Amino acid sequence: MNGIHDMGGMHGFGPIPREANEPVFHAGWERRMFAIALATFARRIFNVDEFRRAIEQIPPADYLRSSYYERWMRAFIALLQEKNIASAEEIESASRQALGGGAAGPLSAPRTTAATPPAAIGAARPRAHRRVPARFKPGDRVIARNLNSEHHTRLPRYARGRRGVIRRDWGVFILPDSHAHGGAIDLCHCYSVEFDSRELWGDEHPAGESVLLDLWEPYLESAAAKRGAASASGKRRTTKPAVGRRRLAKP
């Protein structure tokens, strides 16, 4: 998705806001929202890619005027509904009850509890140990594909179509693109890819800078193969890879 969240290289956001002696949270509700999200990841009600996707689907004007944990809250509420955990009416009704001085605690006694050590709670997306053949190796020259899917992706716009070099093969991980839309487990190698900043930002950019991105294999094509394809004629590919379907499936 070419969304507002994909900010690398944008101008106009002004100076970086720094706060001396900043607390970990700025309000009680931020603490709770953070903890609720983590506890929910542990319950596997939705995965972290779905959560990121839901944040990215916040309308751009709302995204920009919301604080970080407000975006978590908006995405979380959207996912509760999407996953049929709670309806909009239930959330409305619970909000009214909270407004009426309702308890911060449960509306009624909890049906179960789920105490998990905090340090073990999280996105829970380990490196996969299944053996998957790797298409690239360190030193290979690659081009980040120009993918413009409406789906979630972790290939930022600023790298698309740009040439880089594989620095490291991190191993096999779940591809976020499909995992964010229905939870499919597509296992692919993920690589550290270095891009010269002049390749990213143009010949007038100062030399001596690079950006390293961690990119899943389907985001990449071989620079050598691309050169061959470009010198061959016209139409290039007939089969579709796992990423980059342009249109979202209607729910």
Place this chain on the structure above:
Amino acid sequence: MNGIHDMGGMHGFGPIPREANEPVFHAGWERRMFAIALATFARRIFNVDEFRRAIEQIPPADYLRSSYYERWMRAFIALLQEKNIASAEEIESASRQALGGGAAGPLSAPRTTAATPPAAIGAARPRAHRRVPARFKPGDRVIARNLNSEHHTRLPRYARGRRGVIRRDWGVFILPDSHAHGGAIDLCHCYSVEFDSRELWGDEHPAGESVLLDLWEPYLESAAAKRGAASASGKRRTTKPAVGRRRLAKP
């Protein structure tokens, strides 16, 4: 400037809002704002490129939550101050006076009037008739340069680094990039350049679509020259062209 205004190819803005029997203006102040801006262009207090630049400099969150004429208003107020036409205090004071039921008319008798036929009022930026040599001709293959200046530009991000074909030479026009920052008159050819949509949006984009952009000569390089440069080694250019200075001069 890689600003929020550069929206081509973004996702997430939802359905296109259509209004049946839409009026030309939706409020009296929109009428006045429109007319004031046009009348001011005619007085050459600032040029249309400066006006666009001022709109693009609206902070992104404000840009997105403002209506079209609210953006005009914000930019206009910024330019009145930049051009020393009115100070922030003067504008504040006049706003307070307007709030107190002050007249919609002048605070005091106007010092001059400037009646100009409406149809003659506008950006007033004709095609220049000075002869400037053209670097490209219809049929030439070009690459839109990957420029990422913080200055105003009319080269959208989605075309940068992409290959196109010159379809037409429109003649010589003022380059907006420098004109928007101080009013320099750089005269350059402007071309109609056609980009295949698969070049812009990737191999998975359906065939049979193209986008035509009108691009000034400094935005373009010859695809043939680029190929030569790429096969040569390392460092490419030592002289700087008229566009693309990365950093804004401090005022």
Place this chain on the structure above:
Amino acid sequence: MSDHDHRDHNEPESGPALRVKAIESLLVEKGLVDPAALDAIVDHYENKVGPRIGARVVARAWIDPRFRRRLLADAVAAIAELGIPSGPEGEHLMVVENTPEVHNLIVCTLCSCYPWPVLGLPPTWYKSFAYRSRAVSDPRGVLREFGVELDPGVEIRVWDSSAELRYMVLPLRPAGTEKLSEGELAGLVTRDAMIGTAVVKYPPDTAARAAERD
């Protein structure tokens, strides 16, 4: 002409309304704008220009092949023949012709450039972020949203108005309109058809009335 006779005096004084009133007062005081000139500008754009002008141009191009050729070659000169003045955002007008093989669509992704002298000021949807963002990357999706389903074989050309050129689409003349007058033809042409988000239709009931009249 009296001051501001086109303003809605009964609308609430919102933030922008106050600000704009303040700006106008300041600029009038400084002798930089004349309220009467502002009235004339508003009157021009609210009442004198609009899509009916473009529709006249389209109808003439449909019935006069030589005018059509001149229009496509030099739109500013051709519309001047019809007594239509040029003006801001129309000094460099280009008319792009739809054919059975090619459909044209106009957008301005960076702001909202639009051919004022022939179409008036743009509708809100043309200025919307949704249209500006999607017209270049998903024109078929945009067209579907407008109810236009093109044959997949039709090529789409999107004109992103990034410089001084302003574009107007010359739509396809609908079948069955051979006997219509120039004025009747102009009556069929919609603003959206001249932007490229609609095709011109000759509705059966209109056709039936025309046939009856014959």
Place this chain on the structure above:
Amino acid sequence: MSDHDHRDHNEPESGPALRVKAIESLLVEKGLVDPAALDAIVDHYENKVGPRIGARVVARAWIDPRFRRRLLADAVAAIAELGIPSGPEGEHLMVVENTPEVHNLIVCTLCSCYPWPVLGLPPTWYKSFAYRSRAVSDPRGVLREFGVELDPGVEIRVWDSSAELRYMVLPLRPAGTEKLSEGELAGLVTRDAMIGTAVVKYPPDTAARAAERD
């Protein structure tokens, strides 16, 4: 542990506060979360993790070259040696080393990925649109804003955390710190130095105090 003892009970009930309270009530009612578990999570991130952990790691790497090599080769295993547990956003930790020739900078342009187990939760500036947008395209400008002026000959590597890897910078050890203890060294290491927006300094007054003590 009592319910919510880390909440500020005197803060106004803003929109988000109400909504989050409602969400918590609903999820507790549905048996999906346990308020005590939430308290434990908050306590962990508010009180138990933070940049002091990363600083310990850095100080150890400065004084123990073999640990440094293990840290750069496999950060998760190396920090486990120090008894530091891994955890969310740290399962795949990579430590990148500053040298006199190379300066590293960490960002997440797409959201705000950050190495929680070693640095705690990120500061607001790290999550800001300004930092996310500019760190990749203007790292020297960002560093200047943080008061860091690198020699133009120093190469900058920006690590954009786009996948599962989380990054921490191993900053340069400042000169003149040869006699400091591991704990004193850790005391010099700031959060920003481990993100790459600061360099570690050994302020003259600290140095003077140390010299006095010797």
